[in-house]
Amino acid sequence: MADVTVGVVVFPGSNCDHDTEYAVGSFNGIKPRMLWHNDHDLQGVKAIILPGGFSYGDYLRAGSIARFSPIMQEVIEFARKGFPVLGICNGFQVLLESGLLEGALSKNRDKKFLCCQTTLKTVNCSTIFTSRYQQDQLLTIPIAHGQGNYFAPPEVIESLQEHNQIVFKYSDAEGRVSEESNPNGSLENIAGIINRQGNVLGLMPHPERASEKSLGSLDGRALFESLFEHIAGV
Amino acid sequence: MPYTAKIKVTLRQSILDVQGKAVEHALKNLGYHTVESARIGKYIEVTINEEELQEAERICNEISQKLLSNPVMENYSFELEHVN
Numbered sequence: 001m002a003d004v005t006v007g008v009v010v011f012p013g014s015n016c017d018h019d020t021e022y023a024v025g026s027f028n029g030i031k032p033r034m035l036w037h038n039d040h041d042l043q044g045v046k047a048i049i050l051p052g053g054f055s056y057g058d059y060l061r062a063g064s065i066a067r068f069s070p071i072m073q074e075v076i077e078f079a080r081k082g083f084p085v086l087g088i089c090n091g092f093q094v095l096l097e098s099g100l101l102e103g104a105l106s107k108n109r110d111k112k113f114l115c116c117q118t119t120l121k122t123v124n125c126s127t128i129f130t131s132r133y134q135q136d137q138l139l140t141i142p143i144a145h146g147q148g149n150y151f152a153p154p155e156v157i158e159s160l161q162e163h164n165q166i167v168f169k170y171s172d173a174e175g176r177v178s179e180e181s182n183p184n185g186s187l188e189n190i191a192g193i194i195n196r197q198g199n200v201l202g203l204m205p206h207p208e209r210a211s212e213k214s215l216g217s218l219d220g221r222a223l224f225e226s227l228f229e230h231i232a233g234v
Numbered sequence: 235m236p237y238t239a240k241i242k243v244t245l246r247q248s249i250l251d252v253q254g255k256a257v258e259h260a261l262k263n264l265g266y267h268t269v270e271s272a273r274i275g276k277y278i279e280v281t282i283n284e285e286e287l288q289e290a291e292r293i294c295n296e297i298s299q300k301l302l303s304n305p306v307m308e309n310y311s312f313e314l315e316h317v318n
Contacts, residue, residue, distance in 0.1 A: 060276075104306035104307045106249055107253065108252070109250065110252075111253075149250075153306070
């Protein structure tokens with residue numbers, strides 16, 4: 001059987017594109033394909049990943065300019081048709097700016113750029129991105145961001161809760177979701193959310209940086225496994 | 235005759251402005267004890283080649299909502315001036 005291709009979008013200023021390419025390429029039967037921001041052709045990929053970094057230098061607001069790049073018009077259409085789109089870190093910011101996900105990310109509560117391991121708790125394991133996890137599983141996955149403070153109006157938070165759209169929360173090593181285990185000030189300790197349709201996931205932590213033993217954690221692999229199982233039956 | 239749009243984008247009051255807080259603390263450290271708060275926003279100048287004021291206003295509103303501000307967490311305001 002021919003390899004199934006997964007697109008990794010490259011914006012000027014993306015800096016986790018090759019890490020993501022490497023992680024995707026480590027699965028049998030899956031081939032990463034880099035998609036340039038100025039292109040319109042999605043080249044027949046079965047899923048798209050928007051990687052981390054500083055697209056367009058984070059000018060104006062993180063993700064705001066990337067959202068209007070030529071490739072994003074195709075990605076938005078692709079997502080609206082129901083194909084899977086995953087946004088990691090800056091990719092999450094781009095998805096929010098695109099309106100594919102609701103809410104916004106502002107500067108971290110304590111003003112710092114945070115680059116560290118975090119503990120995540122899985123909140124919804126019935127998505128195409130999390131089917132290989134257990135409910136309330138604790139994962140070690142790193143974050144690296146200055147603007148990861150998730151905000152949305154109260155009615156949006158209620159709607160996310162009601163429709164089980166919160167997928168990952170920051171917790172401590174014992175699984176307690178509290179202010180102390182909240183690294184950046186995100187409302188409800190939100191680390192990742194999915195759209196109502198269930199095909200667009202955005203998260204601030206970097207699963208591609210927790211996909212190999214030498215990186216200190218393998219906990220991000222199941223996210224890719226879940227997605228690839230969905231698109232290719234791998 | 236073109237217009238210059240002077241557009242201000244500010245964080246909504248309900249959003250914590252960490253940059254503003256840092257500046258506020260620095261000002262207090264400098265001895266300005268009557269400084270109560272500081273908030274940081276963005277100032278953007280755009281030249282719009284339109285004859286009609288109404289059309290320039292429409293464009294200003296559209297670009298502010300579409301790209302220059304994020305309505306989830308920011309407000310915007312603008313002034314239009316004739317360029318001579």
